[in-house]
Amino acid sequence: MSGASPPKPKQGFLRSIRVGPGLLKWGINLWPPFLGAGIRVQHIAPDFSEITVALKMGLLNRNYVGTHFGGSLFSMTDPFFMLMMMHRLGKGYIVWDRSARIDFLHPAKGTVIARFTLDEAQIDAVRAATADGEKHLPTYTVEVVNTDGKVCARVEKTLYIRKAVPEAAA
Template sequence: MKLTPRLARLLINLWPPFLGAGIRVRAISSDWRDITVALKLRLGNRNYVGVHFGGSLYSMTDPFFMLMLMQNLGRDYIVWDKNGSIDYLKPGRGTVSARFTLDEATLAAIRANTANGDKYLPQLQVAVVDEQGEVVARVHKTLYVRKKQKRPGAAEAAAGALRDEAGTA
């Protein structure tokens, strides 16, 4: 079964860590190049001084670039989160959101840099904004991307074994 954006949105919104933190995926584009996530301030994600807990702000941004790359590059690629950091710029109050976008130039650079099987570490970032559009935090993500090496299929492996067997008999 193919993971459609609609099904992904439903599953992510029901995922216990996001559900418990109040993180909601608002939209996933049909081409997986645009995702919007929101987080309402509530008792369970507020810190000691009454603003968004920093861990919740980071959590709301964690998996999305990896998912977007996996869906856009396909099964021929290995994609992992390698590193992440967050710069807190101002207290987050009310509902905050993040909009992840992935453009063709980024995908082309990844494909070009991994064409020979080399790893590539693209650096992406997303802003977390409040209801007034002011940036509350900026999240920096480094991903690990490598094109999978081609393995001989079952037919080629069987043919090779037959050749080896015929040569020794």
Template sequence: MRASTFRRLMNLWPPFLFNSIRVQHVAEDWSELKVVLRLRPWNRNYVRTQFGGNLFAMTDPFWMLLAMHQLGDDYYVWDKAGAIDFVAPGREDVYAHFRLSASMVDELRIAAANGEKVLRWFDVPVTTASGEVVARVRKQLYVRLKPKARAEAPAETCATCE
């Protein structure tokens, strides 16, 4: 699927659409993604700030999806764990910017080359437009080379990993 098509579909997905979560940008190579959570009357909590569940939801699937698309069909990629640290009240629209570098993708490929599971943590801050951190979200990914690809995979080395 093209990144631009994915962005449009995610913006129509009911959990995002009805909670004012919008994917603003997805890089064509799946290395970067930007998302915004608009503060609206229907998604505020009791004290009129961003609802914590929406702060987590706006970040939930994206590390996994970026990794899946960059690694390709030979890998299982799943969310394993997640955590959120609420730093300040979100009294306005908030943003998250995900970047999955080529070197990190190489590290995941090398770590999974022998068929063992790989667990890696990824962090993203949720910020206001001015850069104030509202929350820090951590997601742990499970990555594993699929059995059919293990038999075909030659041993790889990574110049940046040594």
């Protein structure tokens, strides 16, 4: 089938449903991988510019040496920049997680918090970088901190973002 256009990327049926911050928070907090790991979304800003996530130490998320399991620390940071960007940009864009990197800086015990923020300047930069239809691969950083304010882990998330191909052009 030469000349056929490539298939249009799909982001799943949930992408087409407008979900407000309250419903999204409720759904994520009941999502089995987060529920089982003790990960809780504490706050989602009405405009999706900020999300706060907490992880309490429990029997099921501690490692051999009595600190938070690294996979739980990473999981608490996994989908949030992507979700925030999807909501901030709207339906005219494709947004995927592209890559991630975590640095463990201090043993994590007790409750740890991650605060994700995307300001208007970052959203404007993405719109400008994708205006010509090209992909954009921005990297965002979030720190996981304990109750004393000590940074336990630093996570870098790279997103894949581009304008969606209109249905008629696909």
